Amino acid sequence: GAKGSLGVGNAMKLSVSALEPGMGTIVNPNDWAEKNVILIEGGNYAASLIAQDEAHRDGFGQVLWLDGIERKYIEEVGAMNIFFVIDGEIITPELQGSILPGITRKSVIELAKNWGLKVTERRISIDEINESFQNGKLKEVFGTGTAAVISPVGLLKWGDIEMKINNNEIGEISSKLYNTLTAIQRGELKDEFNWTVTIN
Secondary structure (H helix, E strand, O other): OOOOOOOOOOOEEEEEEEEEOOOOOEOOOHHHHHHOOOEEEOOOHHHHHHHHHHHHHOOOOEEEEEOOOOOOEEEEEOOEEEEEEEOOEEEEOOOOOOOOOOHHHHHHHHHHHHOOOEEEEOOOEHHHHHHHHHOOOEEEEEEEEOOOEEEEEEEEEEOOEEEEOHHHOOOHHHHHHHHHHHHHHOOOOOOOOOOOOOOO
8 A cells, every 4th residue: 555655755675585376385495594585386466475574574665576487587576566777777577477567667668768768678687686786787776556656675685685776765767757757647747648637
């Protein structure tokens, strides 16, 4: 649901987990101790509650989900779509069946392209995110969703690796996206995309 801490208020802390197809049980508890990764089975968001609970106990606001087959490709953050700004390019996982085609995701892509920013929808691995972070190319990470609109990520933890994103501050692109989208929603900016409908 919508909470005051979502949106562009505070940057989220994310823990990385992999979701496997199945029925919602922990399948490899040793991975948690060794890599800080929970592997759970499940076909819907209900199965994600175990990993979410573990992440909350460790001080993280959400779980960044990896694919259930190879356990390395990024899918979503909680129930939101995820975006990465790497070396001036906005990258989001491509829609391939297990990722929801969120309307805010679509709006962000259209808006960013309209501004002349490079936006790419493709598979992106957690290894690539870590490498981009280590090379200083990962500038922003943010989730998108109907209630939250834009939720910046300030810390990403994968195993023993902690990636502090943009000094745990809201990035320029995510801030501009949030301000523009909410201004269009409130009727303060002209809707050039025909997203809004006036009701008399």
